[in-house]
Amino acid sequence: MRSTLLLAVCATLPSALAHWNYDRLIHKGAIVGDYYTYIRRTTNANSPITDVTSTDMRCNSGGASGASTSTYTVAAGDEIGFMIDTNFGHPGPQQVYISKAPGLAKDYDGSGSWTKIYAATTKAITDQGLQWSTDNIGSFLFNIPSTIPAGEYLVRAEGLALHGASTQGGAQWYLGCAQIKVTGGGSATPGNSVKIPGYVTGKEPGVLINIYYPVPTNYTTPGGALWPTGTKELSVVKTL
Numbered sequence: 740m741r742s743t744l745l746l747a748v749c750a751t752l753p754s755a756l757a758h759w760n761y762d763r764l765i766h767k768g769a770i771v772g773d774y775y776t777y778i779r780r781t782t783n784a785n786s787p788i789t790d791v792t793s794t795d796m797r798c799n800s801g802g803a804s805g806a807s808t809s810t811y812t813v814a815a816g817d818e819i820g821f822m823i824d825t826n827f828g829h830p831g832p833q834q835v836y837i838s839k840a841p842g843l844a845k846d847y848d849g850s851g852s853w854t855k856i857y858a859a860t861t862k863a864i865t866d867q868g869l870q871w872s873t874d875n876i877g878s879f880l881f882n883i884p885s886t887i888p889a890g891e892y893l894v895r896a897e898g899l900a901l902h903g904a905s906t907q908g909g910a911q912w913y914l915g916c917a918q919i920k921v922t923g924g925g926s927a928t929p930g931n932s933v934k935i936p937g938y939v940t941g942k943e944p945g946v947l948i949n950i951y952y953p954v955p956t957n958y959t960t961p962g963g964a965l966w967p968t969g970t971k972e973l974s975v976v977k978t979l
């Protein structure tokens with residue numbers, strides 16, 4: 740009872756300190772560029788998005804244009820990643836979606852199709868509840884699918900914070916979009932694609948959830964299925 744109460748108190752504290760932004764891109768094990776060189780800067784400091792019907796769900800508030808953001812060149816299949824300005828300070832999954840720009844990434848508002856290519860979820864589910872693989876991470880690494888066509892893309896980091904998610908609209912979405920130009924690659928059309936907003940309603944079991952009580956015994960990440968087919972959700976996050 741006591742620990743349940745403590746958790747309930749912690750869950751309602753105003754915790755701006757636990758907020759975060761994705762502020763730098765990683766390529767092949769090293770940070771590239773400076774703060775927000777290749778990641779669109781948000782105009783809301785480090786506040787999360789909570790309205791899942793907003794176009795801010797794409798690349799955060801202020802992220803519709805990449806006019807002041809540079810585009811970084813990678814080869815298809817390369818490992819890239821995001822640095823977080825503090826750390827991932829709330830419980831929940833970390834996922835990544837990509838969307839091909841019709842032209843240049845800097846001109847693209849993210850209104851096209853998005854495909855989920857990475858999901859880090861629970862590392863364990865114990866009688867204490869969901870244990871997250873993302874706890875306190877300051878970065879995470881993943882690979883660009885090797886079969887996607889060459890061209891320019893938005894790569895969208897989505898950290899979902901579930902500490903206040905027991906009421907609809909209480910889930911917090913931390914978002915950041917990197918601009919990349921992919922060379923090489925193949926001719927696969929990224930599958931399982933979704934539109935943002937629209938890909939979540941806020942009522943999914945992985946979004947509208949009390950993670951404290953009753954203690955959950957399972958967790959389902961929201962959003963489209965991972966692609967390429969066969970890509971698995973991860974219980975261990977690779978960090979820089």
Ligand SMILES: *[C@@H]1O[C@H](CO)[C@@H](O)[C@H](O)[C@H]1NC(C)=O
Pocket residue numbers: 944945948955956957958959
């Ligand atoms: C857990 O599993 C139950 C039964 O399959 C399902 O109804 C529920 O939505 C799941 N919860 C989460 C958070 O995925």
